[in-house]
Structures are given as C-alpha cells and as structure tokens.
Amino acid sequence: MSFAIGQRWISESESSLGLGIITALDLRKVTISFPATEEVRIYAIENAPLARVRFQQGDKICHKTGWQGEVKEIMEQKSLLFYLVENVQLGEQIPVCETELAHHISFSKPQERLFSAQIDRSDHFALRYQALKHQQAQFQSPLRGLRGTRAGLIPHQLHIAKEVGQRVAPRVLLADEVGLGKTIEAGMILQQQIFSEKVQRAVIIVPESLQHQWLVEMLRRFNLHFALFDEERCSDFDSQNESAVEIQKINPFDTENFILCSLDWLISKPNRANQLHQCDFDLLIVDEAHHLQWSPQQASPEYAFIKSLAHKIPAVLLLTATPEQLGMESHFARLHLLDPDRFYDYAAFIEEQKHYRPVANAVQTLLTDKWLNNDEQNQLTELLSEQNIEPMLKAINSDAYQEQRDLARQELIDNLLDRHGTSRILFRNTRQGVKGFPRRTYHQINLNLPDQYQNAAKVLNMFGDHQPMDLFYPEKMFQKVNQDASWWDFDPRVEWLITFLRNHTDEKVLVICHQATTAIQLEQALREKEGIRSAVFHEKMTIVERDRASAYFAQQENGAQILLTSSIGSEGRNFQFACHLVLFNLPDNVDLLEQCIGRLDRIGQRRDIEIHVPCFTNTPQILLARWYHEGLNAFEETCPMGATLFAKLGNELQQFLQNATALCESKQQDFKAFIERTAKDRLMLKTELEQGRDRLLELNSNGGEQAQQLAEKISVEDGNDELINFTLNLFDIIGVEQEDLGEKSIVIHPTGTMLVPDFPGLKEEGITLTFDRQLALAREELEFFTWDHPMIRNGIDLITSGDIGKSAVALLTNNNLPAGTVLLELIFVVETQAPHGLHLTRFLPPTPVRLLLDAKGNNLAEQVSFAKLQRQLKPIGKNMANKVVKMLRPSIEQLLLKAEGQAKSSAQQVILQAQALADQQLNAEINRLIALRALNKNIRQTEIDTLENQLSLSLQQITQATWRLDSLRLIISNKE
Numbered sequence: 001m002s003f004a005i006g007q008r009w010i011s012e013s014e015s016s017l018g019l020g021i022i023t024a025l026d027l028r029k030v031t032i033s034f035p036a037t038e039e040v041r042i043y044a045i046e047n048a049p050l051a052r053v054r055f056q057q058g059d060k061i062c063h064k065t066g067w068q069g070e071v072k073e074i075m076e077q078k079s080l081l082f083y084l085v086e087n088v089q090l091g092e093q094i095p096v097c098e099t100e101l102a103h104h105i106s107f108s109k110p111q112e113r114l115f116s117a118q119i120d121r122s123d124h125f126a127l128r129y130q131a132l133k134h135q136q137a138q139f140q141s142p143l144r145g146l147r148g149t150r151a152g153l154i155p156h157q158l159h160i161a162k163e164v165g166q167r168v169a170p171r172v173l174l175a176d177e178v179g180l181g182k183t184i185e186a187g188m189i190l191q192q193q194i195f196s197e198k199v200q201r202a203v204i205i206v207p208e209s210l211q212h213q214w215l216v217e218m219l220r221r222f223n224l225h226f227a228l229f230d231e232e233r234c235s236d237f238d239s240q241n242e243s244a245v246e247i248q249k250i251n252p253f254d255t256e257n258f259i260l261c262s263l264d265w266l267i268s269k270p271n272r273a274n275q276l277h278q279c280d281f282d283l284l285i286v287d288e289a290h291h292l293q294w295s296p297q298q299a300s301p302e303y304a305f306i307k308s309l310a311h312k313i314p315a316v317l318l319l320t321a322t323p324e325q326l327g328m329e330s331h332f333a334r335l336h337l338l339d340p341d342r343f344y345d346y347a348a349f350i351e352e353q354k355h356y357r358p359v360a361n362a363v364q365t366l367l368t369d370k371w372l373n374n375d376e377q378n379q380l381t382e383l384l385s386e387q388n389i390e391p392m393l394k395a396i397n398s399d400a401y402q403e404q405r406d407l408a409r410q411e412l413i414d415n416l417l418d419r420h421g422t423s424r425i426l427f428r429n430t431r432q433g434v435k436g437f438p439r440r441t442y443h444q445i446n447l448n449l450p451d452q453y454q455n456a457a458k459v460l461n462m463f464g465d466h467q468p469m470d471l472f473y474p475e476k477m478f479q480k481v482n483q484d485a486s487w488w489d490f491d492p493r494v495e496w497l498i499t500f501l502r503n504h505t506d507e508k509v510l511v512i513c514h515q516a517t518t519a520i521q522l523e524q525a526l527r528e529k530e531g532i533r534s535a536v537f538h539e540k541m542t543i544v545e546r547d548r549a550s551a552y553f554a555q556q557e558n559g560a561q562i563l564l565t566s567s568i569g570s571e572g573r574n575f576q577f578a579c580h581l582v583l584f585n586l587p588d589n590v591d592l593l594e595q596c597i598g599r600l601d602r603i604g605q606r607r608d609i610e611i612h613v614p615c616f617t618n619t620p621q622i623l624l625a626r627w628y629h630e631g632l633n634a635f636e637e638t639c640p641m642g643a644t645l646f647a648k649l650g651n652e653l654q655q656f657l658q659n660a661t662a663l664c665e666s667k668q669q670d671f672k673a674f675i676e677r678t679a680k681d682r683l684m685l686k687t688e689l690e691q692g693r694d695r696l697l698e699l700n701s702n703g704g705e706q707a708q709q710l711a712e713k714i715s716v717e718d719g720n721d722e723l724i725n726f727t728l729n730l731f732d733i734i735g736v737e738q739e740d741l742g743e744k745s746i747v748i749h750p751t752g753t754m755l756v757p758d759f760p761g762l763k764e765e766g767i768t769l770t771f772d773r774q775l776a777l778a779r780e781e782l783e784f785f786t787w788d789h790p791m792i793r794n795g796i797d798l799i800t801s802g803d804i805g806k807s808a809v810a811l812l813t814n815n816n817l818p819a820g821t822v823l824l825e826l827i828f829v830v831e832t833q834a835p836h837g838l839h840l841t842r843f844l845p846p847t848p849v850r851l852l853l854d855a856k857g858n859n860l861a862e863q864v865s866f867a868k869l870q871r872q873l874k875p876i877g878k879n880m881a882n883k884v885v886k887m888l889r890p891s892i893e894q895l896l897l898k899a900e901g902q903a904k905s906s907a908q909q910v911i912l913q914a915q916a917l918a919d920q921q922l923n924a925e926i927n928r929l930i931a932l933r934a935l936n937k938n939i940r941q942t943e944i945d946t947l948e949n950q951l952s953l954s955l956q957q958i959t960q961a962t963w964r965l966d967s968l969r970l971i972i973s974n975k976e
C-alpha cells in the first residue's frame, strides 16, 4: 500500500468512524485520524485494514464547509487527489483538495460501497433482490388490497372490491342487502386505493351510533388507523386558534389523513361541516346513505352537505342496504350525485328502468359459451348502436382461442352493463343470489288490546287528539294521557316477553322497539320484575355506553340475555350471535323491517332466525303484520320490491289501517282480497325483477365464476411458502427474535442487536403473528401476515430504501468452471418519478432488472437464474472479500461500464411495455366516455380532454423513466 499524508482513507472494519485522514507516516507505521468521531488509529503499513477513497466523475461530494457538488474532473498531484467540483449555488466549478472533504461520509452507490470495503453478506444481497422483486410483484398483483383483510373469502365481496378498487376515482353505491358485508367491501376498496397511491386522505361519515364500530373494523380488519373527530377534539383547536394570527389558524380536519366522523354532528355544527368542506380529501365514504333524502321540492340538509362534498372529492362510496327506502326520487338523486353525467334526468332514468329485460337477456346469452345467431347479433348491435361491435361479434363466432372469445364476450357484457342500467355505479347482492343463508321463521303472537289502552284512545278521541296510527305504539299513546303511568304493569306484551325469556334462558334475544323511551322503560320493568340480565341500546346514549351495552349482550358467560334497542339506534350493528328477534313495535316501513331483521340475518349467522311479533288484535298493527307476512312475505324473505309495492298500494293500505278497529265482516273480506292482490303483484314483480333489473344487477354484482376463482386464488396464496420464507429470512437478517409457538403462530421480539434501530410496527413487548387466515379470524389478538401487512411492507421498504445488501462478494463452488472465474451480478431498478396524481406505479412500479456478466461482459442472466445461482453460492470472509475487490477493481470498473449499456436496453424494454399498458388502459377509459356521450349529451368534451391529457402526460412521464444501479455482487469461483 502506498500512503501519503493528507490522503483520505476509511476503515474497512469500522466504517462508522467516518472519513479518515493520514496524519503521520514512517517506514513501518501509518497513523490515521478520524475527525468525525475524534478517533486515531495506528496500523502496520503492510496490513492496514484501510481502503482508499477515490471519487469518480459524476459522484456527489461534500465540502467540509457544508456545500455539495458534482465531481467534474479528477487530478492527482504529489499523491493527493484534487477534484474539480461544480457548485450549483455559486454556479462555478471549484477545485477541492481531498483534505478539504467533509469528515462524515456515507457511500450509497453500490460500487462506492464495494470499493470502500463496505461489503455486505451475500445473503443480504439476496434478500435485497427478493425484496425488490416482491415489491414489484405487489404493485402489480391483482390481489393487492384484497388478500390482507382479516375476513373470510366471500366471492361477491371480493368481486365488488376488486372491480371498484382498481378504478381511478371510483364513485359507487354499495347496496348489498343488509348484513352482506358492505363495510368490508368499502374497506377493501379503500385499501386498494391506498396501496396504489390513488388515495392519501380519506374521510368516513357515518351515523353517530356506528362510529366506534367503523373505527374498530378499519383497524382490526385492515390495519387502517382512523382518527375519530367530534366536537371535543375539534374544540381543542379552537382555543389554539383564538390566540393564533389568522394565517396560522389550524383547520382540525387538516391534522389527520384518515378521519371518521358522524353525519349528525356535522349537520348540527355548520362551522365543522364548513371546516371539513375546506379540506382536500381523495375519498369519501358515507354509510347508511338512505338518510340522504331528496325530493324535487327540497333536498335534506344531509343530502345537500354530502352533495357539496361529493362535488369536491374525486372518489365517493355510498353505502346503503335499502337504496329505495325513501323513494325512487331519493335513489335517483344519490345516483346523480355520484355520476351526474350518467344519471342526468329522473324521467329518463325511470324510462330506462323499464327496459332492462332485453339487456338482461342479451347478457344472459353472452354468458353462455355458444355462437350467436343472427337475431342475437342484431339485438346486440341495436343495444350498442353507438359503437362498432362487429370485431367482437366476429371473435365470438370464430374458432379463435377460447381466451380470445371469452375476452370479446366479456367486453360486450361490460359495455352492455355500462350503457344500460345502473351498472358500473350500483352494486347490489341479495341473499337469494349469494345463497347459504339461514331460514327465517315468523311467529305472530296475537294479544288482546288491554282496556287501559282502549280507554286512553277514547280519552284522546274526546280531545280530538287521537290518531288511528297511535295504536302502533300504544305505550306512547297511553303516556300521552298520563306521562308517569306505567304501561308495563298491564301490557300483555311484557308478560308474554317474560314467559318467552323464561322458556329460553340459554338464548340471546334482541328486542327492537320503535322508540328509545320504550326500550328504556321495558328494560327497567324486566329487571325489576324478573331480575332478567338485560342491556339497553339507543340513540340517546353516548357511544361508549352503547358499545358497552352491546359488548355486555355479546358476552357469552354472564352477559345480558336480552338487548332492548330502538330501531334507529341499532342500525348497522352486528348481532348475528343471537337468533331470536322480537319486534316489540312493528316497523311502519318494509325497508325498516328488513333493517331490523338484518341485525341478526347477517354473514356469520349460523342458526335459523326466529322472528316474534306480538300484535294486538283489532289494531292497525295486526293488519300491517298480515300485509307484510301474507302479502309481501317480508318476514321470511327479503322483499326488494317492497318500496315499489308500497308506492302502488300504500293509499289503499292506509285506508284499511286507519279503520282497523272497525273492520266489519265484509271489510275483513276486502282486506283478505287486498292481501291476495298484493301477493300476486309481488310474485309478478319478483319474476320481472329477477329477469330484468335485479338479474342485471346480480350479474354485475356477484362476479360469477370469476369471483369464485378470485377467492380461490387468494386462498392458494394464503400462507404460501414464499411469503413465509421471505418473512422469516427478513426477521432473521434484521435480527428480530423469533419463537415458534406451534399451532401456526410465532411470536417475535425486537433485540438490541438488530441491523436497524427500529423495525416499524414491531412493539417493544413483541407481537404474535400467523399466516393462517382461519386462525387469524378465530384469534383476533394475532396479527394476520400477508404481503399486504404493514410490517411486511415496511420490512420491504426498510431493505430497498436502505443500504442493506447493496454490495456483496460470494464464492461459487463449481467444479465445471476454472477456479478464479469472475462474475458480476448487477441489479438495476427502472422507475419513474412522476407526480402522484398520474398513478404511474400501476403501469411502471420500481422494476428490478438483473444482469449477470462474465469477465468478458456477456450477460448470462437468462441462462443462470437467480435462484439457481444462489443455491451454489457460499459466503466469503470480509477480509478476503476486500482483498479480492482490491485486486479486481480495474476489471470490475470495466464491467460496470459494459453493464450500463446492457441495462439501458433492458430498461428501455420495460419502459416500452409500461407505455403499451398505459396506452391500452387509458384509451379504454377514453373510448368509454366517448361511447357514453353518444347516449348522454351531458358528458362534456372537457372530461374527455382531461383524460386525453392524462394519457399523453402519462406516456411522456413513462418515457422519462430512469434506471439506476441498486446493488451488485461479485462472484468468484473455486473448486471443491
């Protein structure tokens, strides 16, 4: 080694000492000082563990006064290096002697690390390459954002989530029947949007009673941390704002990226609604969207507020199980706020609803794998008249590959669904479509109306204050006469309920009352009369109280036997562990009835559901119960046509209900006939819906065979060996302690000797994890590990964005190669630095390109796979590795130059493929809008222009993608 005073070297064994400077020299010893760490070392010249630091043209270096610049030229004078460095700030090129370099130094380029003796273990290099490959695969995986949910693999949910989650700025109404998993669908859509970087900020708006449930579900199922915003939280900012000058005032909603809040609160506090409105979000979720009422005369404040948000926020998910609950107009208005271009006119929408059958038939025909006859082709051409479908028809009626025919068929189906009906925007699965749901059995309990109630009705009548519908809620009517009167002392429903509970002591029973007051008074009566363990749940309780009550009810041992709730209070809640439902008051609307039954009739319900309705004879209640049961069959089956029938027959029904007490024999006959007519209408409508609109919705919503395959694919990927091996290897290399607990779970702990100070997500006390979905579903305390888990994603980031494994040396033991054969394995990464808004990672994620060069610069990567090579490699000691690198440095530098050229052509191929993908996908979106415009003149040219602009910008940005050397491994062969 040849040293000179002033030269800069670094320690091969202690790179953290910084950049050293030779301060003294004699014939045998060299003294080196490390100013950054104030250390001095003296070594024998012969074997000093030091590496010379020599920057190359184009390297960035740092002057000791702090400025940085790029090396333009290198000169050597009297054994010292001088660099000509471009200082961008000063706009000059300045000569810098190596003695003037900053004392702290970190080498980030792999070749710099290799030549400065910062050589990693070969298995670290392998981990880095695998992390890059997995990262790329995850960006492109169609399962991303779907497979990591702690939920069973239910095809219709996965289908909707995938279909919507991959769109740019999706705007949809998720309207599955009660309890089929809309929350889970919404979460999976959000998750995919976050993963693909389409969403950075999201706000969820729900009824107050569901806030906590959403908070918990998002965390438990998706690892998504939402912040609950309420008045208390926001008012903290008000006090800070009082003293702040205008310009520094904080909008509370700007302080978090994932916000959850209640619609009721926002409506009651216009200033909060205003603050929320002023912030930018990428995605809005609104649960129980049937509360957004609208009519041509008046939009409700809820509707108006959400409309203003939906106007600003690009992606919107509305959730409701009963989309038509408040009438067709409200339903149309909600669709309109999602897609004003598609749903532009109410009359046109209603007209369109009538013509679903031919579309459904055409879709049905396409779903069968057969040639299309002339009539069928003509019908398709007519339905898609604005488009040339000739090529697709030809493909279907040809001997082309099955795959091509399927593609053409699917494209036609997509276009039909898109142009007709609510298609892309509305998803609705029904129990009938999904199958596998338990039976529901209706039990009507006929009771005599007690004298007290009859007298109260008479008294109110005398004062002209009696409404016939009062008898729906007789306890409320009774208290109108005397506020403090205890109706529960004589009401036979109470006696019946007590007997029922006594006969079913091992069963959980959900009792739904119309009003909170009834639930409260009934709970007190049951407790005092019989000591029954009960809980109450209504909208007047605080959220914490409500959650406590439902937890008490859910508790198996020593929990409440019965939960008494108001109907609005229990909306959206999950009580599928109970199978007995008592409707203490009959809901006056069939959709509300379905909402009530849906508390129990949900995914996860394992037993048949028993619905008990105590009714007073000769009251409107019993008539309505009969109409529901005998006319609509709404207790034992869901009744999607309920709203339509109510619109048609509601007036007639009211006539009967208003005169319920005086139904003479002939009127009884009339009522019977009315019920029969209803039942007939229902069946007719049902058939029509099954063949028309609902069939179309179902075709679009459950995903058919493809959804089943999707669920299977995820199931195959669950707990797959590649993930397990990568994870365990990652933990091993980082230095995380692992203990196998058997039963498919392991516990991990941080250690003091980890390669990084902190592994994101790994708590001090450790975590227990499993790769098994079923186990994760059964044991919530276990983390469910998939490629989507934050710790895996963070782990991959930790490796790919840090220095671990950037440069390595390994030994290849192979008797077929001459000893000393040199191979250089290089990993380049092709990436784009485009603005987030273009979402270019969907076309071009960071993509590793591997080269394996022999000494002449031939690329053997195709012939020798990474895995095959890896199996033959052995580690090599650090000292030996350094020596080899020093010896081979000139040839390595030559190979690096050759690699540049080869990487360029591989990278250009990757870029071309990405361009083709972007071109195809974005053009499909543009063509869709153009085709839709033929039907709907409201689609503006500017929308199409925006998309075209996005396409050309994307193509341009992809062209500018760059590539860089990420890591390299020097391989030397020897014989066994």
Ligand SMILES: Nc1ncnc2c1ncn2[C@@H]1O[C@H](COP(=O)(O)OP(=O)(O)OP(=O)(O)O)[C@@H](O)[C@H]1O
Pocket: 150, 151, 152, 153, 154, 157, 176, 177, 178, 179, 180, 181, 182, 183, 184, 185, 320, 321, 571, 572, 573, 574, 576, 598, 602, 603, 604
């Ligand atoms: N894939 C699944 N795996 C496990 N449990 C599920 C799954 N899907 C739904 N569930 C359970 O079924 C119940 C209903 O789900 P969810 O609350 O998402 O339905 P919903 O359609 O939003 O209901 P509602 O109409 O009442 O708002 C919940 O208890 C949920 O935990």
